[in-house]
Amino acid sequence: MMRLIHLFLVFSLLSVLAVGGGTAVLPEMQHMTVHTFHWLTDAQFRNIYSLGQVAPGPNMLMVLVIGYQLAGWAGMVVVGIAFFLPDCIITLFVNRWWVHLGGWPWRVSIQRGLAPVAIGLMTSGTYAIARLSIVDAKTLAIAVVVFGILLWRHVNPGVLVLVGGAVYLLLS
């Protein structure tokens, strides 16, 4: 029961802090689940993150697997609610209120000001996954090639990520 409460608190905190989306809270999520609570090892965190990359829909659905791994089906439900519901409620209220803010000059300031913070956090999220997964020349090459392909043209990222996994499997 204590663990479910901790899971709820950790993931609802991450939910309201997710300015810039899921990638932005990855470092904090890794810190909490691996270092603060010792629920997962770095490798487990990375592997579960990879599962989210393969599934359709938002890849942060992988938090469900973290909940399941730690506390079974109840853990999955608690983490799912904690991670998604607070943001949904915030968005619902702000959406209904946003039109009234049309002429408020700070609305633009908040948008402009939070954008670089969100991008900095996404950079940190990317770096966190890089620290866990770029372990040799082959993984580095896979990351660089995927990056290059995506800058060059539109390719389904889900397919690219699967190919990356298959290539590493064949090379190892």
Added chain:
Amino acid sequence: MRKEGWLDDEGFLGAMEISETLPGLNAVNMAIIMGDNLRGLTGAVVSVVGMLLPGSIVVMTLGILYQSNHTNPDVKSFLLGIAAAAVGLLSAVTLQIGRRQFRQLPDIAIIALTFLAVSFAKLPLPVVLLGLGPISVWLYRPEISKPRAQDEHLPFHRGERHHLFRH
């Protein structure tokens, strides 16, 4: 959205604007806003469930398979390759979403400070957000950021649909 006649470009951009400023996954926030605008609370609930349910089933299936195979070296290699590919993907997504910001000096400074604070100083996320957030908003306070063309304020532009939207 356009095909179904649910939304015009103006509505799409407005929804995108709110989704990106608020915490949470952009795609989920978009689903809430579009559902709410079309059918109120019921619409919001239905569209979020529709967005999350298929992926949840797949990811949980994979999660259960992973639990019984996590010691298999092939599974480990495959997942490591996926994570490495994800790094390339996340880099491309971050660069694309931030392409405006990566070209402007005050924004580059805030991006760098945020990155250093989280990844090297290891400051807790609430501290970073409450510290750098208000400073950055202050840099763009109303008397400084005089209204420009509407699109200037958006990380996304008209006509460029985001192919990396899942993130």
